[in-house]
Amino acid sequence: MNKQEFIAELANINIFPTLDQLNQLEEYANYLLEYNKLTNLTAIKTIDEIYLKHFYDSLTIIKVIDLNKYNSLLDIGTGAGFPGLVLKIFYPNLNVTLLDSNNKKTKFLTNLVKKLNLSKIEIVNERAEQYCQNNRENHDIVTSRAVSSMQILAELSLPFVKVNGYFIPLKANVKEELAKSHKAIEILGGKIEIISEFKLPIENSTRTIIKILKTKPSPNIYPRSYDKIIKKPLVK
Numbered sequence: 001m002n003k004q005e006f007i008a009e010l011a012n013i014n015i016f017p018t019l020d021q022l023n024q025l026e027e028y029a030n031y032l033l034e035y036n037k038l039t040n041l042t043a044i045k046t047i048d049e050i051y052l053k054h055f056y057d058s059l060t061i062i063k064v065i066d067l068n069k070y071n072s073l074l075d076i077g078t079g080a081g082f083p084g085l086v087l088k089i090f091y092p093n094l095n096v097t098l099l100d101s102n103n104k105k106t107k108f109l110t111n112l113v114k115k116l117n118l119s120k121i122e123i124v125n126e127r128a129e130q131y132c133q134n135n136r137e138n139h140d141i142v143t144s145r146a147v148s149s150m151q152i153l154a155e156l157s158l159p160f161v162k163v164n165g166y167f168i169p170l171k172a173n174v175k176e177e178l179a180k181s182h183k184a185i186e187i188l189g190g191k192i193e194i195i196s197e198f199k200l201p202i203e204n205s206t207r208t209i210i211k212i213l214k215t216k217p218s219p220n221i222y223p224r225s226y227d228k229i230i231k232k233p234l235v236k
């Protein structure tokens with residue numbers, strides 16, 4: 001997806017980027033490619049792939065939510081900033097927290113956020129299970145892409161969401177794992193509102209965005225330590 005195709009596809013989902021936003025994305029893509037030569041941050045290695053599989057894909061969340069209406073967004077396992085940093089560029093109103101346990105990735109993000117001159121953005125180098133101890137139920141929106149299966153992700157993410165806020169994972173083909181995660185979502189106080197399945201333009205692979213409303217607080221015992229979550233995922 002070249003830049004022109006990117007702009008055309010965004011118009012189809014009602015996003016009309018400003019020149020500043022396009023320049024910020026260009027700087028982001030160039031810095032990612034440059035940094036990636038020294039430190040492996042992403043398997044995606046061309047500008048066109050970055051525009052499709054990172055930038056466009058991150059923005060598809062707007063199919064299910066209007067982010068202008070919210071204050072805070074936490075992106076769990078953000079890696080090189082997807083979707084959280086792309087969303088920050090398009091929704092400067094949001095207080096964004098980018099969380100990742102990998103120090104190389106958070107270092108890259110710290111440099112990039114300075115280069116882009118962004119404010120109201122925090123980068124946290126910690127595991128989600130630990131960070132949650134002092135940050136329960138304090139984000140309007142929690143996102144996560146390509147981090148874990150739904151069952152595990154629900155336990156890592158839902159405790160961060162305020163009641164009446166949303167957890168919105170960006171997934172590929174998710175039918176089987178979603179079927180196994182209904183109980184976990186319910187135990188953690190979530191209720192699925194929307195499952196939006198569509199094809200990524202150009203390469204036609206399946207994408208699924210799940211919009212989960214937090215209807216009641218998550219019990220305090222969650223999230224458990226990571227070894228417990230893995231050994232004994234919440235039941236079907």
Ligand code: SAM
Pocket residue numbers: 076077078079080081082083099100101102105126127128129144145146147156
């Ligand atoms: N979200 C990015 C994307 O879609 O390109 C990165 C995906 S990468 C496959 C998964 C990331 O999740 C890694 O950077 C890893 O360090 C992070 N991660 C996995 N488990 C985590 C946890 N429990 N807490 C914080 N970060 C975690």
